Amino acid sequence: MKTIRLILSAAILWGFSVSCDNVVEMFPDNAPDTLYVIGCLDGYGGMQQVKVRKLIHGHGEGALLINDPEYYLPDSSTRVYLQDPAGILTTMNPVVYPRQTGGLVVQDSNVIWQLDNYPLIPGQKYTLKIDNPAMGQVVTSTITTLPTAAFTYPVPASVIHSKFKFTDPVKPFHIIFTPASAAIWSISLKYLDFMTNGDTLFRKATFSGQPNYGGNSGREFDLPYLFMIFNRLIQDDPKVDFRMFYRFDFLVWNSSSSAKINGGMGVFYAVHHAVLKNVCPMESFNSALADSIDTKHLKFSRIPYNGPYTDPDSTVLNPFFSILR
């Protein structure tokens, strides 16, 4: 009798353990195959690029799925067109780039549809058209290109040989740029860390903000504001023996505009930006940085660094990517 009870109890427990469906349905049942498009119109240069992929919703490990060639449309049927304001349709060329590096999405089949020498007319409408007969989908999107972005102060040509005063409390250093609609500026601090183990590291940290000066098209950088930026971007590190400041980079990023992809998913966007590299402060700034009660703990030297500098972010232009460093 005891054995029967034991068997019965074990059976009930087993029943409990396997009862109820225990599968987590990560994707809705009705998710259809969908084109995923990233289109970039860059007013800064003449190269326009479009990436066409397929939205992934298979079951399995995502990192493997996303590298499945099926999601990169290996068939050659996809056609991508860009239509200019005059209505002229230009076929974009599929270019196979080398295997991607960095990020998580690293695949062998790196096809980008692009136009190499295709300058844009600011403030005009361009339409993207994609035809994928294999999936039976046609995707369209229209966007207005952005006005040109540029620095009007300091004048880029003057930066190379000038030193700027950053310590004047009455007239702080400032930047002015066009157009007024430019939404974002960034300031990059370029400096060197001299480590206690003898290593020297080139550093670049970037802070971004919005215009608030000179009719909404500029920004001033008084010393307290600059020191706040230093403190936000640079953390105390006991492994650092001392630091030397090199230069500032400024970048103004015109408000990106983006458009919805009709008939698929993704984004079609226009960008424009301007760069002011290696703005050199006068030595009084280095002294203030080294001696101020607000920044003393960061261990900056009073002497600026004037040697060769390897920009760790030289290939990254978007301030919002560099700020994460």
Place this chain on the structure above:
Amino acid sequence: MKKAIFIAGIFLMLTSTLVFTQTGSVKGFVYDATSGQPLALAFVAITGFKTKVVTDADGFFMILKVPAGDHLIRVSYIGFEDFAEIVTIENQLMEQIVAHLKPQVVTLQTATVNAERCRMEHLNPVSAHHITQESLKSIPGLTGQSDLAEYLQVIPGIIFTGDRGGQFYVRGGAPVQNQVKLDGMTVVNPFHSIGFASVFDTEIIGSVDVYTAGFGAKYGGRTSSVIDVKTRIGNRREFKAKASGTTFGYGLTVEGPLKKMTEKDPSSISVMLSNKGSYIQKSAGLFYPYLDSAGIPFNYNDLFGKVSFVGRKGDQLDLIGMHFTDVADYTGLIRSTWENNGGGFRFLVSPSNSRLLFEQTLFYSDYSGKFLEASKRPRSTRYNSLEGMFKVFFNGPLFSFVWGTEMNVNHTKHNFASDANLLQDIDYYSTELITFLDSRIEIARLLIEPGFRLHYYADNAYVAAEPRLKVRFKINDLLNINFATGLYSQNLVSTTSPEDVISLFQGYYIGPGFVQDTYRDKYIDDKISLAWHAVCGLSYYGPKNLKLSVEGYVKDYYRMINSNRYKKYDLILTANNHYPDYLIMPFIIEKGWAYGIDFLADWNTESWNLYAAYSLGYVTRQDEFMDYVPHFDRRHNMNFVAGYKLGHKKGWELKARWNLGSGFPFTQSYGMYENLVNNYGQFSLDLTTSGEIGILYGPINGGRLPWYHRLDISLQKAWIFRKGHSLEVTASIMNLYNRLNVFYVDRITMKRINQLPILPTLGLSWRI
């Protein structure tokens, strides 16, 4: 002669009338004679009179309008011998007695059950759950020790979201909407990262009152529920200690008199110290090598101390201190730490000849937490408050009230990295001024408890006027119909994302800033969360200790402030860009409804303890754009608890708990893609580079996880030795049939992590 008799008669009538109009009163405190603990709900009566009152939670009673003369006062309490004392009542005076009741030979179970019957007689049980130390111990102790966090999970209407980092949701209210008090002090985060441990040591708990909705005016500042924990006072007669060790952790409680209470001198000074903690992070490798590589990376340590001064006439001063810490350490991924320190005093006095009892409390508490995630800047939070309260109690037979006034100064500081990885501080002080009146009127079969609370929030310059009402109608001696309603407000906001089903980081914020200004095009001036509750139910307390109840409830959270899931732009970077509030502000305004029906059945005998609770609940939210269900909207939740005492002298106890819950909502992935756009909507210039894997989400909480179920059992044996020493051995198995309940699924790798698997534990405790 006739004339003389007539005059004498008139004189006697007049004198007798004079005698009978001469009245006085009697009041006092009732204690357990062995430990000196106050006895709540003891009956106090005067022989020859109908008037009968019961003691309150502090053992206090008062009988008014007692005719002058000698009277026999009788105090009775189930499980104790009756106490009787002749008291001389003098005209216009208040007599004061202190009654020490000696325990009777009666089983604890019977005593508990009868105390529960007494509660049902005198209180409105609507949405109220009174938990004693004995009821806490009726649940299988998963850590080898019973814990409030485990008991709360079986209360109907309470939803618990998981074994690891799970949180309590009470009838549609989020954790931040639950008020937790420890002897009157607010404990802002009372639960440890491991889901079945609270900061409260069961050994120190006197009682816990849980109100899942419709609570009275003496509670406020939260819009969903109340957990009011009251600790015992240390033993006033002799030193006692309990030491325990389990595969999870340890516990030590020491208590005793610094000045002993005696028959002649009932005044005392007693102390109680408690320390409990876990070493499971280290012991898991030894006892549970089959766990995943993360193991059980939770550690906590809770210290509590209380010194109680009790005067000859029952006046009482308690000094309280606490230090709670918690660490969850998923090495290399997440490290969450918090600590909560606090202390203060509670003073209880009923001056001679006064008909009132006065209570004064003053507490300071300081909660701070840090959260580190790989590749992100650390987040930190702090909530500290100074709470002062003054209460006046009047406890008559048919009418009683408590009036109170309160001042709280709260400070929150939240430090976190914004989307652009910039550090942001949100630092705010606020003062709250409160006055309330809770009253109780008995008219025949009707018990009416009207209340009113005025709560002034200085940060918003907002006065919340909150009427409250509870009504109980006794249909017959066994069956009551109960009702409660009220308005509620709060200014405390959780910085935890509503998307986080499991959140190890509990951050807090007060203040009107950083909150969306408009809700669906309507300007919201006062950034205060507001709610309305209504509950109606039937309760039955029948023969053979069968207790049944059914309650329907609705909570209208008609203004809520929550963490903002739509936040897209950094507040610092976009201050002048005129984006809509819901794209910038860290907090958003929402509305919500919670409604459902709860069933409870409880049956106790000397050998058996059977308990079943079922909840059917619906929770909805409406934000700026859509209606959705929050992640804790569990439709069905069932708990079955059974206890059986067996063996010689019932020395063995077998306990089991089975929980069955329908799946929680979660947001499915609609698809994955290569993401070249950052959180700001800023775009990459070079499409040839590799992006990150982006997730395109389906409708929010549109999917449902599988059902959750789990069976826990424990077997306990106690050996009692001479001089009251005892040894208790508890063997428990959590998740007996090893149900693989889902914890989370990594959307990228699709790797599924489950809740805790089968976990056997062994515990020993030694009591002297």
